[in-house]
Amino acid sequence: MANNYLKSESKQLATWYFTFAAIIFGAQLVFGLVAAIQFVMPSFLYQILDFSIARILHINALVVWMVFAMFGSVYWLLPDETEIETVGIKVGKLLFWVFAAAIVVVVLVFLFIQVGPADQTTIWFITEGREYIEAPRWADIGIVIVALGFVANLFLTGIKGKQTGIVTVLMADMIAFAGLYLAGMFFTDNISVDQYWWWWVIHLWVEATWEVFVGAIAAYGLIKMLGAHRQVVEMWLWIEVSMLFGSGILGMGHHYFWIGTPEYWWEIGALFSALEPLPLVAMFVHVLYDWGKTQGAQEAHGEKVSVIKNKPAFTWFVLNAFGNFLGAGVWGFFHTLPQINLYTHGTQFTAAHGHLAFFGAYATILIGMFYLAVQGKNGIKVMKSTKLSIWSTSMITGGVMGMTVALTIAGYVQVIVERAQMGATWSGYFDSQSGVWFTQAMDWRLLMGVITFLGFILLATDLLRTGKSAIHER
Amino acid sequence: MANKSVWSDNRFWQRTAAWVTGFASILLIWLTFDTSAQISMGNDADLKNGVTKRVPGPTVINYKISYEISTKRGHEVPYIGGNDGKGGSLFKEKEKFFGRDDYSEKEAGDLLHLGKLGSQAKNCMDCHTLMGNGAYYAPDLTKAWLDPAWGPEGSMQAVTGKSTKEEAMAEFLQHPELYPTHARMMPNLGITAQEAKGLVAFLKHLSSIDTNGFPRNFGKIQGALNGK
Numbered sequence: 001m002a003n004n005y006l007k008s009e010s011k012q013l014a015t016w017y018f019t020f021a022a023i024i025f026g027a028q029l030v031f032g033l034v035a036a037i038q039f040v041m042p043s044f045l046y047q048i049l050d051f052s053i054a055r056i057l058h059i060n061a062l063v064v065w066m067v068f069a070m071f072g073s074v075y076w077l078l079p080d081e082t083e084i085e086t087v088g089i090k091v092g093k094l095l096f097w098v099f100a101a102a103i104v105v106v107v108l109v110f111l112f113i114q115v116g117p118a119d120q121t122t123i124w125f126i127t128e129g130r131e132y133i134e135a136p137r138w139a140d141i142g143i144v145i146v147a148l149g150f151v152a153n154l155f156l157t158g159i160k161g162k163q164t165g166i167v168t169v170l171m172a173d174m175i176a177f178a179g180l181y182l183a184g185m186f187f188t189d190n191i192s193v194d195q196y197w198w199w200w201v202i203h204l205w206v207e208a209t210w211e212v213f214v215g216a217i218a219a220y221g222l223i224k225m226l227g228a229h230r231q232v233v234e235m236w237l238w239i240e241v242s243m244l245f246g247s248g249i250l251g252m253g254h255h256y257f258w259i260g261t262p263e264y265w266w267e268i269g270a271l272f273s274a275l276e277p278l279p280l281v282a283m284f285v286h287v288l289y290d291w292g293k294t295q296g297a298q299e300a301h302g303e304k305v306s307v308i309k310n311k312p313a314f315t316w317f318v319l320n321a322f323g324n325f326l327g328a329g330v331w332g333f334f335h336t337l338p339q340i341n342l343y344t345h346g347t348q349f350t351a352a353h354g355h356l357a358f359f360g361a362y363a364t365i366l367i368g369m370f371y372l373a374v375q376g377k378n379g380i381k382v383m384k385s386t387k388l389s390i391w392s393t394s395m396i397t398g399g400v401m402g403m404t405v406a407l408t409i410a411g412y413v414q415v416i417v418e419r420a421q422m423g424a425t426w427s428g429y430f431d432s433q434s435g436v437w438f439t440q441a442m443d444w445r446l447l448m449g450v451i452t453f454l455g456f457i458l459l460a461t462d463l464l465r466t467g468k469s470a471i472h473e474r
Numbered sequence: 475m476a477n478k479s480v481w482s483d484n485r486f487w488q489r490t491a492a493w494v495t496g497f498a499s500i501l502l503i504w505l506t507f508d509t510s511a512q513i514s515m516g517n518d519a520d521l522k523n524g525v526t527k528r529v530p531g532p533t534v535i536n537y538k539i540s541y542e543i544s545t546k547r548g549h550e551v552p553y554i555g556g557n558d559g560k561g562g563s564l565f566k567e568k569e570k571f572f573g574r575d576d577y578s579e580k581e582a583g584d585l586l587h588l589g590k591l592g593s594q595a596k597n598c599m600d601c602h603t604l605m606g607n608g609a610y611y612a613p614d615l616t617k618a619w620l621d622p623a624w625g626p627e628g629s630m631q632a633v634t635g636k637s638t639k640e641e642a643m644a645e646f647l648q649h650p651e652l653y654p655t656h657a658r659m660m661p662n663l664g665i666t667a668q669e670a671k672g673l674v675a676f677l678k679h680l681s682s683i684d685t686n687g688f689p690r691n692f693g694k695i696q697g698a699l700n701g702k
Contacts, residue, residue: 039611042658047651050661051611052600118592118669129594131608165484189583189590192513192529192683195607196506231484238487242494249498258688259605260528262512266686268505342690346606346614414610424689426623429613430656 005379008079010086013093017072018373020100021065021366022460027107028061029453036449039442053114056127056134057107062358063132064103069366070213071150074170076373077220078154082161088153095149102142106135123187130194132202133184140185147178165234169216169241177209192260199255206358207276207328208248214324214365215240215279218287221317221368225309228290236286243279251276257338258345266338273336277329280361287321310375310383312466315393316368323360323397331356331404343419348441349411356404370463378467380474388462395455402448410441518579521554524565528684530554532582535678538569541620541692549687571678572640572671588669589676596663605685611658617692618643619674619681623655643677644670 006012034054037044045054078086086092109126116122123129124137135143151174158167183200219237222228253269291314294307308314331353335344344350375383414432422428432438466472480486516527521534537555544551546561556564568575577585593599599608602615613621624630624639633653636642646653647670650660665673 035611038658042656046659047661050601051658052597052609052661055600055609055611056597115596115663117664117666118588118595118672120591122595123591127595127597129597129599131599134597134600165488168488187591187594189532189587190513190515190529191590191604191680193510193515194590195605196509196513235482235484235487238484238491241491242487245491245495246498249495249502252502256509258685259607260513260683260685261509262528263686264505265509342688345688346603346608346610348610351610419690423691424614424617425692426613426618426621426655433656433658 006377008085009089010075010079010092011373011376013086013089013096014072014074014076015373015377016093016096017068017075018370020096021068021072022370022463024061024065024068024103025363026456026460028058028065029449029456031055031057031061033446033449033453034058036442036446040439040446049111050114053110056110059132060106060110060134066210066358066362066366068099069369070210072373073217073366073369074150074154074174076369076376077166077217078157078161080224081164081167081220082157084157084161086153087156087160088149091149092153095146098142099146102139102146106139109136110134120187130184130198133181133198137185140181144178144181144185147181151175151178164230165237166216166219169212169237173209173212173216177205177213180204180209195259196256196261199252203252203255204249207251208245210362211244211248211279211324211328212241214320214361215244215283217365217369218283218317218320221313221365221372222287222290224372225314225317226290226294226307227309228294232293233290236282240279240283240286243275243282247272247275247278254336254338254341257341270337274333276336277325277333280325280329284321284325287318291318309381310371311385312383312389312393312462313368313371313375315385315389316364316371319393319397320360320364320368323356323364325360327353327356327358327360327404331408343415344411347411347414347419348407349415352404352407352411355400355407359400367459374463374467375472378472380467380472382473383466384471384473386462386466386469386471388458389466392455392458392462395451396459397455399448399450399452399455403445403452406441406444406448410438410445413438413441518582521565524563526554526563530679530682531579532586532675532679533577533579534682535571535582535585535675536568536575536577537565537682538567539619539678539682541617541681547687549690550692551684551687552682554682570638571675572638582675585672585675586679588672589674589679592665592669592673593676596665601660604680605683606688612660614689615677615680616685616689617681619678620692640671640674640678643674647673 031054034045034049035051035058038051038054075086075092113126116126126136127134128136154174155171158171180201183197188194215237219233222233223230250268251273253265254273256265256269298307335341335349413435417435418424418428418432422431513529515529515531516525517531518533520527521531521537534554540553540557541550542553542557543549544561554563554565556567558564601609601612603610605616606614622628624642630646631637631639631642634642634645636645647665648667649662651662
């Protein structure tokens with residue numbers, strides 16, 4: 001191998017996962033740009049790569065790169081936490097290739113076959129046509145096998161090695177994460193039943209198990225990058241798990257307002273989802289608290305240098321703490337009450353929330369993990385920010401924030417014109433879409449999307465180059 | 475020194491996490507049983523006996539469906555076969571669907587099955603929303619069956635050269651590229667005549683589902699299609 005610094009096979013496997021994740025991240029942005037262009041110029045790639053296909057690739061690439069980066073993060077931290085080599089790493093490596101190959105086939109089918117006849121062969125081999133989990137059934141089964149293999153690696157290692165609080169949380173969380181996917185693997189004629197269970201995958205992933213995963217990764221990162229006190233960090237982690245699952249599991253009710261399900265979900269969904277921002281505030285406070293505490297403790301010893309062992313990664317972790325609260329917490333709370341959601345549900349408002357929440361809650365911390373891996377792979381003691389890392393961080397964050405504001409404005413136009421005024425008909429919909437404030441918002445979204453994409457190019461360049469840079473302490 | 479406080483004890487918080495998660499999960503599972511019973515699909519006997527289901531049986535396509543304010547519930551609800559004036563459906567008034575109003579449970583079920591499969595096979599939800607879920611590039615289809623644009627007062631029947639709502643919708647679905655309603659046009663997805671019929675049945679059935687008043691004020695102000 002080219003690098004001499006990674007002794008652990010688990011960490012080597014992690015770098016494979018991170019590399020593939022970064023490539024898919026790029027693909028996500030490319031197809032997002034295609035879809036954004038189509039909002040401005042509807043004839044762009046019409047009947048070649050229609051909006052529906054660009055959007056499938058945009059959101060599925062999002063899910064896939066995050067899952068890859070999450071698996072990578074676990075393989076990365078396992079040897080550090082358990083103090084042993086990951087059990088069954090050979091199988092883990094094989095499953096990586098199976099997973100990556102399956103993703104490539106699914107993407108090629110989405111790109112070139114796109115749709116099929118209305119029968120089960122389409123569901124099995126082309127598309128399941130269910131948002132975020134369009135992957136055909138054969139791939140579903142493959143994903144379950146790969147996920148179970150990953151969970152087995154994690155469990156066997158956790159049981160054999162030192163079982164820290166972080167590892168315990170991850171074990172419980174990842175088995176729920178893998179198990180929940182099964183709820184999205186059946187066909188029914190009843191669309192209300194369909195959507196009821198579809199949310200078990202989408203919501204319980206994104207608003208419960210993924211958030212807990214982020215809590216665990218943040219805990220690991222704080223110990224690694226700051227030397228934060230494990231007992232304090234893990235206590236926070238358990239409090240976060242209580243708050244996240246306590247609000248997030250029944251917070252699912254906010255998806256059950258309008259899909260044919262009974263009215264009592266209004267109250268349950270409103271109450272518990274209104275509580276969902278609280279753990280995100282706690283996580284934000286927690287990161288800043290640990291930073292201040294360890295820095296203060298060091299300065300009390302008369303040492304004036306920063307406690308941060310990896311500046312770019314830590315920047316992304318802090319952005320995560322803030323972005324999670326702002327994107328998932330604030331932007332989610334905006335429209336979580338049924339009285340508001342009646343008008344905002346299914347508008348660009350949701351898209352605004354989706355962009356900032358996925359970025360703030362997940363993209364940020366996973367990019368932070370990429371930087372931790374670059375540091376480890378290159379044997380760097382203290383990793384500094386480079387010009388490129390600062391520019392890329394600013395452009396990506398600014399770009400996503402800009403897209404979010406633009407989509408929020410577009411959402412307002414839709415809520416008022418289409419929903420409140422026109423009553424959600426076909427012509428009401430297009431009246432709102434033709435309004436000048438809506439079209440301007442879409443222009444701004446595209447511009448901000450381009451800035452995000454350019455920021456990504458800088459990020460990728462920095463990730464490839466910074467390991468060799470002379471500015472770091474080795 | 476005082477005893478260590480329980481609030482700074484990791485084991486206390488670990489147990490709290492386990493109990494809270496367990497309790498929330500059990501509550502969710504219990505509610506799932508209740509909700510599953512309430513959203514199970516009805517059948518032809520329910521419709522004939524005047525039993526209101528949140529998700530009616532497929533033979534609902536034999537009936538006239540409307541979406542009106544229920545004074546009892548304070549929002550719009552779907553009425554099947556007429557409004558009994560007391561906040562419930564009459565289940566009397568029929569409506570021809572492709573020339574028939576006597577589809578058997580099997581025939582209507584097959585059409586709905588084909589339509590639901592079609593809605594997934596053509597990735598409808600990656601441009602449209604259904605019950606508000608999906609993508610935001612094209613109109614919401616929850617109550618598309620009741621959209622004035624497709625009715626006798628709307629323009630789509632004339633545009634497609636058809637004399638009924640269902641035929642106009644089916645024609646549009648097969649050749650959307652011929653009937654643009656906006657610069658954003660639906661692509662041709664290779665939908666066959668039979669698939670289109672299934673999709674329209676799926677949309678008619680969808681409009682009969684009780685969505686707790688979503689969308690609000692549907693069609694209250696009837697904008698002129700293409701009137702921009």
